[in-house]
Amino acid sequence: MPPRCSSSAGLFLPFLYPSLFRPAGARLHRAAKASITTYSSASDTAASETTSETVEPSASSDDIPVSRLNPAPDDYALSSFADKARVTVFAGGGGHGCISFLREAFMENGPANGGDGGHGGNVYVQAVHSETSLHKLARRRILRAGRGKTGQGSNKAGQRGDDHVIMVPVGTVIREIGRIDPMVEESIAWRAAREKEREFERQFREAERNAVAEGEDPDIATASMEAPENPNLHKFVLYPGLTKSEARNLTLPRLPRRDRLYHQPPGPIHLDLSTATPRPILLAAGGISGLGNPHFVSKDRPKPLFATRGERAVSMQLEFELKLLADVGLVGLPNAGKSTLLRALTNSRARVGNWAFTTLQPNIGTVVLDSNKGRRLYTPPAPKRQQPHAVINDARYGNVVISQHAQLGSGGEAPPPRTRFTVADIPGLIEGAHLDRGLGTEFLRHVERAGVLAFVVDLAKGDAVEALKALWREVGLYARMREEERQEREVGGRIDWGGDAGVGSMGYGGGQPQTTMMPEYYPQLPETNEGGLHIAAKPWFVVATKGDLPETQDNFQRLKSYLDDVTDGKEVHPSGVEGAWTHDCAAIPVSAINGHGVDRIVHWTLGLLEE
Ligand SMILES: Nc1nc2c(ncn2[C@@H]2O[C@H](COP(=O)(O)OP(=O)(O)OP(=O)(O)O)[C@@H](O)[C@H]2O)c(=O)[nH]1
Numbered sequence: 001m002p003p004r005c006s007s008s009a010g011l012f013l014p015f016l017y018p019s020l021f022r023p024a025g026a027r028l029h030r031a032a033k034a035s036i037t038t039y040s041s042a043s044d045t046a047a048s049e050t051t052s053e054t055v056e057p058s059a060s061s062d063d064i065p066v067s068r069l070n071p072a073p074d075d076y077a078l079s080s081f082a083d084k085a086r087v088t089v090f091a092g093g094g095g096h097g098c099i100s101f102l103r104e105a106f107m108e109n110g111p112a113n114g115g116d117g118g119h120g121g122n123v124y125v126q127a128v129h130s131e132t133s134l135h136k137l138a139r140r141r142i143l144r145a146g147r148g149k150t151g152q153g154s155n156k157a158g159q160r161g162d163d164h165v166i167m168v169p170v171g172t173v174i175r176e177i178g179r180i181d182p183m184v185e186e187s188i189a190w191r192a193a194r195e196k197e198r199e200f201e202r203q204f205r206e207a208e209r210n211a212v213a214e215g216e217d218p219d220i221a222t223a224s225m226e227a228p229e230n231p232n233l234h235k236f237v238l239y240p241g242l243t244k245s246e247a248r249n250l251t252l253p254r255l256p257r258r259d260r261l262y263h264q265p266p267g268p269i270h271l272d273l274s275t276a277t278p279r280p281i282l283l284a285a286g287g288i289s290g291l292g293n294p295h296f297v298s299k300d301r302p303k304p305l306f307a308t309r310g311e312r313a314v315s316m317q318l319e320f321e322l323k324l325l326a327d328v329g330l331v332g333l334p335n336a337g338k339s340t341l342l343r344a345l346t347n348s349r350a351r352v353g354n355w356a357f358t359t360l361q362p363n364i365g366t367v368v369l370d371s372n373k374g375r376r377l378y379t380p381p382a383p384k385r386q387q388p389h390a391v392i393n394d395a396r397y398g399n400v401v402i403s404q405h406a407q408l409g410s411g412g413e414a415p416p417p418r419t420r421f422t423v424a425d426i427p428g429l430i431e432g433a434h435l436d437r438g439l440g441t442e443f444l445r446h447v448e449r450a451g452v453l454a455f456v457v458d459l460a461k462g463d464a465v466e467a468l469k470a471l472w473r474e475v476g477l478y479a480r481m482r483e484e485e486r487q488e489r490e491v492g493g494r495i496d497w498g499g500d501a502g503v504g505s506m507g508y509g510g511g512q513p514q515t516t517m518m519p520e521y522y523p524q525l526p527e528t529n530e531g532g533l534h535i536a537a538k539p540w541f542v543v544a545t546k547g548d549l550p551e552t553q554d555n556f557q558r559l560k561s562y563l564d565d566v567t568d569g570k571e572v573h574p575s576g577v578e579g580a581w582t583h584d585c586a587a588i589p590v591s592a593i594n595g596h597g598v599d600r601i602v603h604w605t606l607g608l609l610e611e
C-alpha cells in the first residue's frame, strides 16, 4: 500500500503553499499556526523541497496510477451505517434458590443445604470513540443480559448472569419509549391482595361478633369462610414431593427484606452521550437472586420445604439516535472528491468513482493523531476560569499573559489530549436538496450533525466561489426550513388538548415528574436553532481539491480572496444567515488523489474543534 501522504511524488502545486493562513492575528489562526510550526510531516518536507521544481499537472485521474487514493472501481468496502436503532433490552432475571437437605451415610435426614440463586446480569451503555455507527445495534433489536443460575445442593450458589454492555458512538442520544418493570407490577398486585386480606379480616371479625351475639359457636360460624390466597405464594419454589393439600397448608414466612446492589434507574431514561463515558452507565438492573431453603430454618421449622424464586427483571424499549455524526462533515457537490479526501485523511476504503452519487450513505473515518504518522497529539488548553493568569515580559514578544499553573508546571487541570477525531463523507448535494431533490433532506440531516463543516469544492469544475455559494445556499435554506418546522412543533406542543396535560399519562411512572438520568459530566448539546444558526454558526472552512489539475490556480486565488472578504466582513456569509460564523474562513488547497496538503486539513480542523 503506498504511503497515505506520499512525499516522493514529483507533482506539486505552486499555489498549495503560499499564504495558506490569514496573516491577521485571529485566535484560531494562532492555534493552527502553533500546531503547524511544531510539526514536520513528510508532505511538508516534500513541499519545501519541491516548490521550486517545475511540475506538469496531471490532466485527469485516469493519468494517475491506480493506488489507494485512486482506487480501481471495485476497490472499496461498503460500510454499514445506521443512525437510528430501536432495541428492546432485557435485564437478566435472578436464579431461583434451591431446596436441598444433606444426605450422607449415617445421616439420612441432614440439615437444609440448598444454595442461593445467582443475581441476574445488568444492561449497561457506554459511549466510545471506536464506534461510528449504530448499524450493529439496529440489526440486533433484542438484547439480553444473562439470567442468574439456580442454586444447587451442598450450599452451592448459582452463577451470576452475564452483564451486557451496549457500545454506542459518542454523540448518541438514548430515549426510553416504554418499560415493563415487574417490581411495579408486583407492588400493584401486592396492594390489591393486601386490600383483599383486610376485607376478609373485617368480614371474619363481623361473623364472629354476630355469632357471639346470637349465642352460637363463632368457630362453627366462621369455618366455611376461606382466607384469600397468600399473595406471596408465587414467589416461592415448593418442594416437588409435596401433595396439593400439603402445599395448601404450608405456612409461608414473610419474605425477608433484601438490599439491592444495583438500583433500577427511574424512567423515562433520557441520555445524551455527547462525550465518551469513562464507565458504563446502568440502563436495566438484573433481578436479585432467590434464597435457598437454609434461610428459612427456625425452631418451629427445622426443615423448610421451600426456597424463593429469583426476581423477574425489567425490560425496556429504547430508541438510540446518533445526534452527532462526526467531528467534521465533508460537504460538497457530487463528484467533488469527498470520498477520495476521506481516504487520504483516514484509513477509510470509501467507494470512489468518476460519476455522481457514488456515495449514498455516510462513510465515517477516524483520524488518529498519535499513530507515529507525524500527527502529534493536540493538548487542548485548560479552561480559562481554572487558570490564574500571570504576565511575564518576554524579550521577543513583549508582555505575554500566561497561566500560572502552566508556569508552575502543574498540568493537573488540563483536559486529556485529543487522540482522534472523526470525519464523515456525506453524499453529494445538488441544487434544490432542501426541497428533497437528489438525496435531499436525508443528506442535509447529516450536515446538521457534524461539529465542523468542511466544504469540498472541485477547483477544476467551474467557479469555486459559485460552487461554495450554491452549497451554502442549500444548507442555509435547509437550516431555515428546520427552524420553521421547530417553531411549528413548538406552537403545536403548546395546545392543551385535554385540559389536564401532564397528569395521568400512560405507562409506569405516569403522572410522576419526568426524571432525566443525566450525569453531570454529559453536557447537553446546545439547542441554538434561531434563524438557521444551528448550522450556520458552526465553524467551517473550504477544501479546494483537485489542485493538481491544470488551470486551477486562478480559481483558487479568487476563492481565497472571497473568503478573506467574508472574514473581514466585506462580503456577507455565503448562506445569507445573519450572525453566521465568519471568524476565520480559510481555503485549503489540496490534491487528495496524491495525498498533498491533506495534513493541513488535520491541523486546521484541530484548531476549529478546540475553539
Ligand atoms: N485529479 C484529481 N482527481 C480527483 C481528486 N480527488 C478526486 N478525484 C477524482 O474525482 C472523481 C470523484 O471522486 P470521489 O471521491 O468519488 O467524489 P465524491 O465527492 O465522493 O463523489 P460522490 O460520492 O458521487 O458525491 C474520482 O474519479 C476521483 O479519482 C484529486 O485531487 N485530483
Ligand SMILES: [Mg+2]
Pocket: 338, 339, 340, 351, 352, 358, 359, 425
Ligand atoms: Mg463519494
